[in-house]
Amino acid sequence: MKTVFHYLRTYRKQAICAPIFKLLEALMDLFVPLIVAWIINQGIHQHHTHVIGQGTILLIILAAMGFGFSIVAQFFAAKAAVGTTTDLRQAMFDHIQSLSYKEIDTLGVNTLITRMTSDMQQVQTGINMSLRLLLRSPFIVFGSMIMAFFINVKCALIFTVAIPVLSVVIYVIMRISIPLFKKVQSHLDTLLGMTRDNLSGVRVIRAFCKENDEISSFDKQNDIFTNANEFLGKISALINPFTYIIINFAIIILLNVGAIQIQGGYMAQGDMVALYNYMAQIIIELIKLASLIVTIDKSIACSQRIEAIMDTNNDMHYETKSIQIQSAQAVIFDHVSFAYDTKNVIHDMSFTVSKGATIGVIGPTGSGKSTIMQLMGRYYEINQGKIFIDGANVQTYPREQLTSKIGYVAQGSVLFSGTIRENLKWGNPNVDDASLWRALEIAQAKEVVANKPGQLDFVLEQGGKNLSGGQRQRLTIARALVKQPDILVLDDSASALDFKTDANLRKALRTLSGKMTIFIVSQRISSIRYANSILVLDQGHLVGSGTHAQLMKNCSVYQEIFASQYPKEAIA
Numbered sequence: 001m002k003t004v005f006h007y008l009r010t011y012r013k014q015a016i017c018a019p020i021f022k023l024l025e026a027l028m029d030l031f032v033p034l035i036v037a038w039i040i041n042q043g044i045h046q047h048h049t050h051v052i053g054q055g056t057i058l059l060i061i062l063a064a065m066g067f068g069f070s071i072v073a074q075f076f077a078a079k080a081a082v083g084t085t086t087d088l089r090q091a092m093f094d095h096i097q098s099l100s101y102k103e104i105d106t107l108g109v110n111t112l113i114t115r116m117t118s119d120m121q122q123v124q125t126g127i128n129m130s131l132r133l134l135l136r137s138p139f140i141v142f143g144s145m146i147m148a149f150f151i152n153v154k155c156a157l158i159f160t161v162a163i164p165v166l167s168v169v170i171y172v173i174m175r176i177s178i179p180l181f182k183k184v185q186s187h188l189d190t191l192l193g194m195t196r197d198n199l200s201g202v203r204v205i206r207a208f209c210k211e212n213d214e215i216s217s218f219d220k221q222n223d224i225f226t227n228a229n230e231f232l233g234k235i236s237a238l239i240n241p242f243t244y245i246i247i248n249f250a251i252i253i254l255l256n257v258g259a260i261q262i263q264g265g266y267m268a269q270g271d272m273v274a275l276y277n278y279m280a281q282i283i284i285e286l287i288k289l290a291s292l293i294v295t296i297d298k299s300i301a302c303s304q305r306i307e308a309i310m311d312t313n314n315d316m317h318y319e320t321k322s323i324q325i326q327s328a329q330a331v332i333f334d335h336v337s338f339a340y341d342t343k344n345v346i347h348d349m350s351f352t353v354s355k356g357a358t359i360g361v362i363g364p365t366g367s368g369k370s371t372i373m374q375l376m377g378r379y380y381e382i383n384q385g386k387i388f389i390d391g392a393n394v395q396t397y398p399r400e401q402l403t404s405k406i407g408y409v410a411q412g413s414v415l416f417s418g419t420i421r422e423n424l425k426w427g428n429p430n431v432d433d434a435s436l437w438r439a440l441e442i443a444q445a446k447e448v449v450a451n452k453p454g455q456l457d458f459v460l461e462q463g464g465k466n467l468s469g470g471q472r473q474r475l476t477i478a479r480a481l482v483k484q485p486d487i488l489v490l491d492d493s494a495s496a497l498d499f500k501t502d503a504n505l506r507k508a509l510r511t512l513s514g515k516m517t518i519f520i521v522s523q524r525i526s527s528i529r530y531a532n533s534i535l536v537l538d539q540g541h542l543v544g545s546g547t548h549a550q551l552m553k554n555c556s557v558y559q560e561i562f563a564s565q566y567p568k569e570a571i572a
Ligand SMILES: Nc1ncnc2c1ncn2[C@@H]1O[C@H](COP(=O)(O)OP(=O)(O)OP(=O)(O)O)[C@@H](O)[C@H]1O
Pocket: 105, 340, 341, 345, 363, 364, 365, 366, 367, 368, 369, 370, 371, 372, 492
């Protein structure tokens, strides 16, 4: 809860005013039974008609004042709740941006989305309700008890027994339901993840006729979520019947004791009505308190889930002072080993890449090609060895300086909703249109954009889904080029291009040779054949490096890949 309180502090004034106005409203409510008793005892019983008139006017004034106080309290509570969660949501978003790939992998995207949306909404409701009702309900409950003592001590003793019993019941139910709610939210994470995977992979699902399988596994997860939610609902719903039983039992005793007191002449009939009204007020407040407790339960569970994200810190530390570097070597891997979890996926890897060279990276699926590309940008921290970019250890770079050096085009082409121009300018907001067209030309995307209505102003839908796979790949390559990085990494990012476009792309990239160090990760020999040097990976080991001709002589893995793609040439 400390994180929520931290952000609530900004709205301190509103957070203090809301309960104060709510208590003023409650105070009005507490006077009502006394005035009713006065009307009955003095006005009706003693036939003082003017008391009835005065009492009625007083009741109207109290109601109007209570209404006014209630509206002001609602205004302050809403302002504090919405303001706090807006700030917290922004802080959480900023914090997630600062997390490393490893932390995001560990947490999972689905839970991050649930925590930013549904959990945050729950916290907002919790703050709003707490500010208005958390003090009001106990104030009315204890206020009614104190008023009861002023009216009749014997009858008031019934209140002193009923209220602690009620408090214990509510506390026990609360203790049971908080952990249950956490479970429900984690089921919601899973359900959301399934929905997300299903919707983003809808084409694949249909292509494999897997709709029925998907529907049945969604049904299963939906049932688990529903059952957990129903169970939580049942436990929470126990609060009302239990509190009603206790209160009604207390009312029966009150009526009995009250009747004896009236018959003995120790209490007026109007006082009995007032006592009954106080008991009724206690019921209403306890019902509110019960639903408030359920809401607070949920908010506490949700705020703990939000806090867990805010407490997750990026274990990578970046230098803040930019470094001056100049080296003939663009990249050096010096005995690098790396594991995503416990098992190494990169083993004692060493290689050196000269500036301006074009390097091909090839190897079977899962051999570690993408991993070593990501290690260069320090997306993950290595376990052993050192990586140097431009002669400096990646761990000595400020984050922005390292990021600006590397233009990484990942396997999956990620584009965002917005115009093509906005997407291309991600890496360099100050670039002019002429430079954008140059980058598009090299990336073989010039025609794609030229043929779209509005050209650079053509609006891409979410994920760029109004483009073909190959068109998306070309735009992501152009986006990386716009950044004018020292090192360009094309991580299997030409896989959706036809052979002719792929060949044209490589030809255009050659014009950058000498100015930019280029890594081309590919499964196709044709894409990397003419690179200055080729790195061959197998099961996380560097099993060969050199030109195509050298590897054809001395690298069996490379020979095998070649033979699988050019069977005729391999035999010859
Ligand atoms: N985020 C991750 N968490 C855990 N393991 C991972 C992660 N990413 C990759 N791996 C594992 O690391 C190994 C190397 O994966 P990597 O993606 O680097 O291979 P690759 O050679 O690029 O494969 P491909 O050609 O299929 O893209 C694989 O065994 C893979 O399962």
